[in-house]
Amino acid sequence: MIRIDLHTHSSASPDGSLTLADYKRMLETNKLEVIAITDHNTIDFAQKAQQALGEQIIVGEEITTTEGEIIGLYLTKRIEPGLSAHETAQEIKKQHGAVYIPHPFETVRKGISLETLDEIAELVDIIEVHNGRAVFQNRGQQARIWAQKHQVAMAASSDAHGRIGWGRTYSQVAEVSTNKTLTQTLSRPETQLHTKAVGLRGLAYPKLNKLRKRT
Numbered sequence: 345m346i347r348i349d350l351h352t353h354s355s356a357s358p359d360g361s362l363t364l365a366d367y368k369r370m371l372e373t374n375k376l377e378v379i380a381i382t383d384h385n386t387i388d389f390a391q392k393a394q395q396a397l398g399e400q401i402i403v404g405e406e407i408t409t410t411e412g413e414i415i416g417l418y419l420t421k422r423i424e425p426g427l428s429a430h431e432t433a434q435e436i437k438k439q440h441g442a443v444y445i446p447h448p449f450e451t452v453r454k455g456i457s458l459e460t461l462d463e464i465a466e467l468v469d470i471i472e473v474h475n476g477r478a479v480f481q482n483r484g485q486q487a488r489i490w491a492q493k494h495q496v497a498m499a500a501s502s503d504a505h506g507r508i509g510w511g512r513t514y515s516q517v518a519e520v521s522t523n524k525t526l527t528q529t530l531s532r533p534e535t536q537l538h539t540k541a542v543g544l545r546g547l548a549y550p551k552l553n554k555l556r557k558r559t
Contacts, residue, residue: 345536348378348521349514350402350417351446351472351501356389357406358557361506367393371400375511378520380404380501382415382446385425406446407432412456415444417470418523429460433467442469442526446503448490449483458490465494469527474500474539476513497530500537512540 353360354367360383370376381390382404394401404417408425409432416423416436423435433443445468447455461468473487491498504510516536521529529535 345516345518345534346377346520347375347514347516347538348380349376349502349504349510350380350404350444350470350499351382351406351415351475351503352379352510353406353503353505354381354383354389354393356386357383357505359384359505361556362504362510364393364396366507366510367401368397370510371397373511376514378402380415380417382406382417384408385422387419387422404444408454411460413446413454414456415446417442417444417526429456430464430467433464437467440523442523443467444469444499445471445487446501447472447475447478447483448487450478455483458486461490465496468494468496470497470499470530472501473498474513474537476500476502476504476509476539476541478503497527498537499530500539512538514538 354362378400380402381393384406387403387405390403394403402417403419404415405419406413406415407423409429411429414432418441419439436443447453449455471487471491474484499515500513502510502513517529518534
């Protein structure tokens with residue numbers, strides 16, 4: 345079985361601190377076999393990491409839309425923030441990428457609302473039904489119900505922003521996937537979602553990282 349984490353943040357994110365060495369360690373310890381780097385509104389670090397570490401790194405971007413955040417996976421070009429959710433999803437599709445919805449319905453972390461999600465349902469490939477940092481506003485059960493209703497693939501991801509927290513929340517699938525097969529692979533009955541929380545330090549990383557970078 346292959347362990348994949350489709351939502352992590354490197355030091356290229358304003359609130360992230362994972363380094364290339366950290367990602368290399370993740371892969372070398374075999375706690376994770378495939379990792380998506382999904383920095384806020386940039387893919388530069390992810391592209392460099394993929395060049396250095398290989399196809400086990402998925403190039404992603406957590407894109408700020410006018411209606412919340414959407415992740416694009418398997419991107420080749422940066423997608424500009426500030427577009428509508430529908431426009432952003434279409435831009436991801438133009439690159440033959442996967443539309444991944446992180447922490448849906450949350451208001452504290454710019455999650456997509458139910459109304460917006462329903463409007464773009466036909467473009468959504470994967471929805472995050474468990475986020476490792478979802479403690480104070482956990483909408484995982486609501487996301488799972490929506491996924492089942494719309495027959496959308498489900499995933500668990502860490503949303504790790506630092507060294508502590510990764511390798512606890514991930515999806516375990518039967519085989520290595522590509523941008524064309526990831527959705528089908530996640531939807532197979534043998535897929536398992538591991539949902540151990542990132543812990544207090546993992547929760548605090550975004551604020552600590554922002555503070556550290558400012559000073």
